Amino acid sequence: xxxxxxxxPPTDYDPYYDPLVTDGPxxxxxxxxxxxxxxxxxAPEDDGPIRRDIDVDVAIIGSGYTGLTCAIFLAREFGxxxxxxxxxxxxxGCSTRxxxxxxxxxxxxxxxxxxxxxxxxxxxxxxxxxxxxxxxFEELTRQVDCEPQRGGHLYIAHRQRNFDKIAAxxxxxxxxxxxxxxxxxxxxxxxxxxxxxxxxxAVLEPLGTGIHPAKLAFGYHRMAxxxxxxxxxxxxxxxxxxYPGGFLLxxxxxxxxxxxxxxxxxxxxxxxxTHVLRGRYMPILSNSMVTRPxxxxxxxxxxFKTRIVITDxxxxxxxxRLLPDNRIQIGSRSxxxxxxxxxxxxxxxxxxxxxxxxPMLRGIAIDYSWWGWVDVSHDMMPxxxxxxxxxxxxxxxxxxxxxxxxxxxxxxxxxxxxxGRPFAAQDLPIFTSPLPxxxxxxxxxxxxxxxxxxxxxxxxxx
Numbered sequence: 001x002x003x004x005x006x007x008x009p010p011t012d013y014d015p016y017y018d019p020l021v022t023d024g025p026x027x028x029x030x031x032x033x034x035x036x037x038x039x040x041x042x043a044p045e046d047d048g049p050i051r052r053d054i055d056v057d058v059a060i061i062g063s064g065y066t067g068l069t070c071a072i073f074l075a076r077e078f079g080x081x082x083x084x085x086x087x088x089x090x091x092x093g094c095s096t097r098x099x100x101x102x103x104x105x106x107x108x109x110x111x112x113x114x115x116x117x118x119x120x121x122x123x124x125x126x127x128x129x130x131x132x133x134x135x136x137f138e139e140l141t142r143q144v145d146c147e148p149q150r151g152g153h154l155y156i157a158h159r160q161r162n163f164d165k166i167a168a169x170x171x172x173x174x175x176x177x178x179x180x181x182x183x184x185x186x187x188x189x190x191x192x193x194x195x196x197x198x199x200x201x202a203v204l205e206p207l208g209t210g211i212h213p214a215k216l217a218f219g220y221h222r223m224a225x226x227x228x229x230x231x232x233x234x235x236x237x238x239x240x241x242x243y244p245g246g247f248l249l250x251x252x253x254x255x256x257x258x259x260x261x262x263x264x265x266x267x268x269x270x271x272x273x274t275h276v277l278r279g280r281y282m283p284i285l286s287n288s289m290v291t292r293p294x295x296x297x298x299x300x301x302x303x304f305k306t307r308i309v310i311t312d313x314x315x316x317x318x319x320x321r322l323l324p325d326n327r328i329q330i331g332s333r334s335x336x337x338x339x340x341x342x343x344x345x346x347x348x349x350x351x352x353x354x355x356x357x358x359p360m361l362r363g364i365a366i367d368y369s370w371w372g373w374v375d376v377s378h379d380m381m382p383x384x385x386x387x388x389x390x391x392x393x394x395x396x397x398x399x400x401x402x403x404x405x406x407x408x409x410x411x412x413x414x415x416x417x418x419x420g421r422p423f424a425a426q427d428l429p430i431f432t433s434p435l436p437x438x439x440x441x442x443x444x445x446x447x448x449x450x451x452x453x454x455x456x457x458x459x460x461x462x
Contacts, residue, residue: 018338019283019373020445024270027252028234029088035290035329035368036096040214043089044221049234050085050253058082058418059249059258061237061273064095065403066396067264068220068231069140069411070418075227078419082229085249085256087236091217093268094403097372099288099319099331100216101309102141102405103153104134104179104207106430107398108380111179112172118429120176127177129425133409134207140408144219146211147324151308153208156189158198159462162313170203181205194310195303196357210309210321211404240274242391262414263395266403267373276387280435281398282444283373285341288331289350290323290368291361299326301360314459316452318353327367330354334371336449341371376400383435384413394418398435 013030014022028049031037058074060067063086074080086092114123141148157163173179184193184202193202225231240261241248249256265273267283294302304322311319320330332353334346347369355362377383377398384396394417396410403410413431416423425431438444 015342016338019267019269019271021338023272024236024238025087025093025268027087027236029092031089031092032097032370032372033368034097034214034288034370035327036100036212036214038368040212040218044218044225046090046221046225046233047230048232050232050251050256052254053257054083054254055257056083057258058260058262059247059256060084060262060264061249062086062093062264062266062268063090063221063231063233064093064264064266065091065217065220065407066266066411066414067262068217068224069408070262070264070396070414071224071229071231071411072140072220072227073412073415074418075224075229077415078421080419081227082262083256083258084224084229084231085235085237085251086231086233087268089233090221090231091214094266094372094374095217096214097288097370098213098286098401098404099321099329100211100213100404101153101311101319101321102134102137102209102211103309103402104131104205104405105402106130106133106406107377107382107402108400110169111177112169115176122428124177125425126428126430127179129409129428130406131179131207133406136412137405137408138209140220141209141211141216143223144216146216146219149210149307149309149321149324151208151306153205154184154193154202154306154308154310155205156196156199156202156310156312158200158312158314158459160200163201166203166313167201179206190303193306196312197359198312198357208309209405210307213404236270237273238270239272240393247393260392260418261394262418263393263397264411264414266397266399267375269375269397274393276393277395277397277435279437280378282376282378282438282448284333284376284401284448285335285338285371286331286374286401287334287346287350287371288329288369289347289366291328291354292365292367293326294328294364298361298364302358304328315455316459318357320357328354328361333452336445336452346371374399374401378436378438381430382406382410383430383433384410384417385431385434386417387434392418
């Protein structure tokens, strides 16, 4: 058994961290002050920081859901015991800052948009891949104490025009993809699910599971180590350099010589890590908050009769649910840069959203508030890809806020690629093409700010 090495003294959480501005995510930084970290219990034992030069067969950079599941499947299916290398603590980034909504999705596009982009046959195969990914996620959540809340995903229309769109998409899902969604009329929504004051109707998808993000991540961590993977925290990889026979990964404590490398750093990818990811995704902030526990009278007044995961139909969508301890978690997009993330107006946006949906909850105390970065690809779909067929370097990124469930499958697929084991879906676009670049990458933030104003005006128009 490996003996944990002493880490450098912990450094404070940085609320202003911005992956487009800051050189890297830091070293041994404290977790964001999320509800999940506060209620997950102690972080699991790890293998300490890298303190000398080491040789490994496979190095996985990033200890979030994707990196940890990649380590699990490498060990479980192929007997390969990888070294997971993390700058801070296990799942320090998006995997402990998300809303815990596992949906039958990956990326930001609808099934109709898949058909428009790739044609019907490829879209059907993509649906099979994503649905298999949800099954992979469910198989793992049954082995981890992560407070699963199963029962589907409720997509609530906040305007009539949005209801018409999701009803049309429901028809496509049912008739073409044989995915049995159903329309929920407003009276049924209010009587059986939730009395969202903005709602005009909803679509219920059969697959959807809410989880406790930090408990899931810590469970993945323990499982990976049980299978023989090593997890080195407080060891930021500052640069990857190819050399004959593999790669050199530079960390403050030593160089890792790896024969193969898998990158799973999401939106927390250091700017200078590797040229193959430069400008190929857009880090987007997502804010979240959790209320104090609601009383039974308050739950009744709010009409909360379900604990399944819920999103609304805004482009800058709200995602929310009732947690096992009767708190409400709600999140949405807000700030554009890290420098403005802590401004009170972004928390107020969530509070106002909660009040619009549930006016009877005005004044309820907010116990937790945080934000985190989401990796959004420029074409709104993820990639699990090997940039150069001559070099054994792979990455899995670009989940666009829909990575809670598909990250498990992404880790599995990347493990298969690393092990050189082909799979039937490997000719699908998310495996055969790189994350696309953007011709105006240096000016993306300006465009994002303008788009947010337009999205907000369109979302809230009567």
